[in-house]
Amino acid sequence: MLASRRSFLSGLAAAGSFAIASPAVLGQGKPRVVVIGGGAGGATAAKYVARDSNGAVAVTLVEENEAYQTCFHSNLFIGGFKSYDEISHRYDALAKNHGVTLARARATRIDRDRKEVVLSTGDRLPYDRLVVSPGIDLKYDSVPGWSKEAEEAMPHGWKPGRQTQLVRQKLDAVQNGGTLVMIAPPNPYRCPPGPYERVSMFAHALKASGRGDCKIFVLDPKESFSKQGVFQEGWEKHYGSMIEWLGPKVHDGIKSVDPKTNTVVTGFETYKDCAFVNVIPAQMAGEIARAAGLAPAGGYCTIDPATMKSVADPNIFVLGDACIAGDMPKSAFAANSQAKVAAMVIRGELTNARTFPARYINTCWSLIETDDTVKVGGRYEARDGKIAATETFVSQPRESAELRKENQAENIGWYAAITADMFG
């Protein structure tokens, strides 16, 4: 702990040496921004505040992991289109290129009265502005019979890292002719098209390895899902009857799962001896945000659409999957976009930098089969008390193979760009 505290202090001192001007906006020297969570929201916010304030603001990113595995494109890893290394990224450049202090610890508590973040090391980080971007927590009790302990036998793969690898391992172990069940999550959840891209990747990997007699059931609590028309068209085209999607009227509810026997019981049917059960449960904002009272209604955090500020605390910004972003989905692209608005507002408040009206953007690409990629997205502004879509688009059935291939080329280019934007 001592060593870690010392490295903290040296990090802060090093960051301080970049300071040329110290605007005494708050009457206490260099303003301090602390960012909790090094994902698409947090890493982007830390970089943009540090880079564009050029040392005038001390930025500390609190993240316990040395490397980050992206949830976005983790389906491509599961389907065999990308290696694990290709979805892994380090934070070093944020410190080296932009002077961000990296606090390798878990943020355990936000002390809003003292404006401090308490870390697992015991350190306390004072802040003038705090960015909270913790992602999601899973509601382990939302699927009867499933639990934290059951996530090894029936993995979710909805948080990156080991769980992603576990999903891939379980998929690799499936024998030809086996039954796979995915329990899809209720709204609102991280990455709306994600479950459906994932079963596409299941089918791709199985079919490509001579296991085309497997059957994949998607048991969905929702009546409909993102890009449903083009997904279902693509499933039939590429995989015949391998993937069967069942809405709540058809399966009549998930009654229970048994991780010991790999059984799933619905109102209408019992799926016994499944080769692989992928449970994606209901979700909510990361615990630290909820514990700090930033999600008054329980699930996700309410923000001001023009600034990304928490409505509960004007010194705190909540980004990404943890916040209620109106018409924007919970996606990495959305979190990255929200982070830029927050960074601009923070610099405006702390260093009087010029500010502009908030603009947001999102696109989600989904791979159905090799070179067959669909997309959905939009552009957004603060309007009518929420982040409201001003433009939207979605792929249509019967599009040309050429267009779908172009979509995949965009998908690859986007991944390279957003990860450079977050970590470069």
Add this chain to the structure above:
Amino acid sequence: MPLAGAVQLAMLGLMLASAPARAEGDRALGEYLSSECTSCHQSSGRQVGGIPAITGHPAEQFVALMNAYRQRQRDNKVMQAVAARLSGEEIAALAAYYASLKPGARSDQPAAHAER
């Protein structure tokens, strides 16, 4: 340094930085708006996959392209959505900003209007 001085210096830096680009484009506005672009178009100018590099694009060509997307003459749903609600002033600002970047030169360096 007093804050007012810092702001004046930043403004001076801004004027100098924008001088070689188009005088009518508000480069600082363009730089902010460009944060919408950098999720897909790398600010280093590096090109990967099917997304073209746009750093160092001549301003006139940039304006013509964005207008083509705005009027749906060029067919890409993402770009049509991006361009749809950009005003002429905003497109000029973006063009001024991107024209001022040397292709491949900018590697996520501090912004030109940074608080120095």
